[in-house]
């Protein structure tokens with residue numbers, strides 16, 4: 001069973017979480033890879049997110065045999081309250097848990113939360129060389145809305161990025 005909840009800056013900031021944040025493969029397509037993360041910088045970020053008015057950071061947890069495991073994060077935000085739209089972003093930090101359906105389920109759960117918050121549309125961006133991110137959005141009914149040509153550089157090569165959207 002997979003569920004999402006806000007992170008506790010005291011209890012949820014683990015060495016495992018720190019390892020994910022410093023994992024260049026997990027954050028290959030995110031600006032997080034440019035930073036060195038430690039327990040206190042992560043705690044500070046979680047506190048900031050928990051106090052934020054327009055971003056909702058949630059931990060992705062799986063529950064097996066009564067044991068709850070934090071496996072990644074998903075964020076709704078920034079939220080545009082005027083137009084009732086928001087971006088989402090996500091990662092599964094444990095690489096050995098990729099391709100097991102957790103990313104898809106996490107987005108499914110975040111859609112329910114966004115609906116409860118009266119958000120009418122979600123958007124997400126990904127670079128063309130990230131097929132699993134494309135797939136988890138497609139499996140949740142997101143549609144291609146835009147191409148950002150030559151948006152990102154990876155290993156000295158420029159790539160297009162896509163914006164996908166789902167009207168809720």
Ligand SMILES: CC(C)(COP(=O)(O)OP(=O)(O)OC[C@H]1O[C@@H](n2cnc3c(N)ncnc32)[C@H](O)[C@@H]1OP(=O)(O)O)[C@@H](O)C(=O)NCCC(=O)NCCS
Nearest residue numbers: 026090091092098099100101102103104126131132133135
């Ligand atoms: C993107 C991410 C969250 C997906 O999570 P996940 O738990 O692996 O996702 P799922 O298992 O639910 O689905 C992955 C889908 O991508 C597919 N996929 C994975 N690698 C692929 C590849 N190289 N080519 C084509 N499809 C691929 C899987 O087959 C699966 O689709 P299917 O169910 O139709 O077979 C995870 O890979 C991740 O955390 N990546 C690093 C962070 C990241 O890129 N975040 C998004 C930034 S935009």
